[in-house]
Amino acid sequence: MSDIETTSVSEQGFVTNNQVGDFSLTIDATDEEGPNPNDVLVADYASCFLPAFRVGGQQRDHDDLGKLQIDAEADLNDEDDVSAIRFDIYVEKDLSDDEAEEITERAEGICHVHAALREELEADISVETDAF
Incomplete structure:
Protein backbone atom coordinates (compact mmCIF):
# COMPACT_ATOMS: atom_id res chain seq x y z
CA MET A 1 0.00 0.00 0.00
CA ASN A 36 -0.26 25.08 -14.97
CA PRO A 37 1.90 22.20 -13.64
CA ASN A 38 5.02 24.36 -13.27
CA ASP A 39 3.06 26.95 -11.27
CA VAL A 40 1.70 24.20 -9.03
CA LEU A 41 5.20 22.79 -8.53
CA VAL A 42 6.56 26.16 -7.41
CA ALA A 43 3.55 26.80 -5.14
CA ASP A 44 3.85 23.29 -3.68
CA TYR A 45 7.53 23.85 -2.94
CA ALA A 46 6.80 27.18 -1.23
CA SER A 47 3.85 25.66 0.65
CA CYS A 48 6.12 22.94 1.99
CA PHE A 49 9.01 25.28 2.77
CA LEU A 50 6.98 27.71 4.92
CA PRO A 51 5.99 25.19 7.60
CA ALA A 52 9.50 23.69 7.41
CA PHE A 53 10.89 27.17 8.05
CA ARG A 54 8.55 27.54 11.04
CA VAL A 55 9.64 24.16 12.46
CA GLY A 56 13.28 25.08 11.80
CA GLY A 57 12.68 28.25 13.80
CA GLN A 58 11.19 26.29 16.68
CA GLN A 59 14.18 23.97 16.65
CA ARG A 60 16.41 27.03 16.95
CA ASP A 61 14.42 28.47 19.92
CA HIS A 62 12.33 30.87 17.82
CA ASP A 63 8.86 29.60 18.72
CA ASP A 64 6.97 32.59 17.35
CA LEU A 65 8.22 33.83 13.99
CA GLY A 66 4.87 35.52 13.36
CA LYS A 67 3.62 35.87 9.82
CA LEU A 68 5.69 34.19 7.11
CA GLN A 69 5.45 34.78 3.37
CA ILE A 70 7.33 33.42 0.39
CA ASP A 71 7.39 35.23 -2.92
CA ALA A 72 8.62 32.56 -5.31
CA GLU A 73 9.97 32.95 -8.82
CA ALA A 74 10.96 30.32 -11.34
CA ASP A 75 12.80 30.42 -14.64
CA LEU A 76 11.86 28.17 -17.54
CA ASN A 77 14.24 26.91 -20.19
CA ASP A 78 13.46 26.72 -23.92
CA GLU A 79 11.46 23.51 -23.38
CA ASP A 80 9.35 25.19 -20.63
CA ASP A 81 11.02 23.06 -17.95
CA VAL A 82 11.76 24.71 -14.62
CA SER A 83 15.45 25.57 -14.61
CA ALA A 84 15.67 27.68 -11.43
CA ILE A 85 13.54 28.55 -8.42
CA ARG A 86 14.09 31.46 -6.07
CA PHE A 87 12.39 32.24 -2.75
CA ASP A 88 12.18 35.60 -1.04
CA ILE A 89 11.07 34.80 2.51
CA TYR A 90 9.50 37.50 4.65
CA VAL A 91 9.46 36.94 8.40
CA GLU A 92 7.53 39.11 10.85
CA LYS A 93 10.02 38.48 13.68
CA ASP A 94 13.28 40.39 13.61
CA LEU A 95 16.12 37.87 13.20
CA SER A 96 19.84 38.34 12.79
CA ASP A 97 21.37 37.24 9.49
CA ASP A 98 22.97 34.25 11.25
CA GLU A 99 19.65 33.21 12.82
CA ALA A 100 17.84 33.46 9.48
CA GLU A 101 20.57 31.41 7.79
CA GLU A 102 20.43 28.71 10.49
CA ILE A 103 16.64 28.46 10.20
CA THR A 104 16.83 28.33 6.39
CA GLU A 105 19.41 25.55 6.47
CA ARG A 106 17.26 23.59 8.91
CA ALA A 107 14.16 24.15 6.75
CA GLU A 108 16.00 22.75 3.73
CA GLY A 109 16.53 19.56 5.71
CA ILE A 110 12.88 19.40 6.78
CA CYS A 111 11.03 20.33 3.56
CA HIS A 112 9.96 17.13 1.77
CA VAL A 113 9.62 18.87 -1.60
CA HIS A 114 13.15 20.25 -1.29
CA ALA A 115 14.36 16.68 -0.72
CA ALA A 116 12.30 15.30 -3.62
CA LEU A 117 13.56 17.75 -6.26
CA ARG A 118 16.55 15.81 -7.47
CA GLU A 119 17.43 14.33 -10.83
CA GLU A 120 17.26 10.71 -9.75
CA LEU A 121 13.62 10.95 -8.57
CA GLU A 122 11.42 10.10 -11.51
CA ALA A 123 8.10 8.30 -11.78
CA ASP A 124 8.10 4.56 -12.49
CA ILE A 125 5.58 4.55 -15.35
CA SER A 126 3.38 1.79 -16.72
CA VAL A 127 0.72 2.27 -19.43
CA GLU A 128 -2.52 0.32 -19.86
CA THR A 129 -4.34 0.90 -23.15
CA ASP A 130 -8.00 0.26 -23.99
CA ALA A 131 -8.69 0.91 -20.29
CA PHE A 132 -12.11 2.61 -20.47
Missing part, protein backbone atom coordinates in the same frame (compact mmCIF):
# COMPACT_ATOMS: atom_id res chain seq x y z
CA SER A 2 1.26 3.44 -0.91
CA ASP A 3 1.60 6.38 1.46
CA ILE A 4 0.14 8.84 -1.04
CA GLU A 5 -2.47 8.10 -3.66
CA THR A 6 -4.03 10.57 -6.11
CA THR A 7 -6.23 10.21 -9.15
CA SER A 8 -5.72 12.52 -12.13
CA VAL A 9 -8.20 12.54 -15.02
CA SER A 10 -8.09 14.42 -18.33
CA GLU A 11 -11.30 13.98 -20.32
CA GLN A 12 -9.98 16.01 -23.25
CA GLY A 13 -7.67 18.92 -23.97
CA PHE A 14 -5.06 19.94 -21.44
CA VAL A 15 -7.11 20.23 -18.23
CA THR A 16 -6.48 17.63 -15.53
CA ASN A 17 -8.83 17.17 -12.59
CA ASN A 18 -7.02 15.73 -9.60
CA GLN A 19 -8.42 14.08 -6.50
CA VAL A 20 -5.94 14.34 -3.63
CA GLY A 21 -7.50 12.69 -0.60
CA ASP A 22 -10.65 14.71 0.12
CA PHE A 23 -9.51 17.62 -2.03
CA SER A 24 -9.96 18.45 -5.70
CA LEU A 25 -7.42 20.39 -7.72
CA THR A 26 -7.68 21.48 -11.35
CA ILE A 27 -4.42 21.93 -13.24
CA ASP A 28 -4.41 23.28 -16.79
CA ALA A 29 -1.36 23.34 -19.04
CA THR A 30 -2.91 26.34 -20.85
CA ASP A 31 -3.61 28.38 -17.66
CA GLU A 32 -7.28 28.76 -18.60
CA GLU A 33 -9.09 26.66 -15.97
CA GLY A 34 -6.39 26.48 -13.32
CA PRO A 35 -2.69 26.95 -12.74
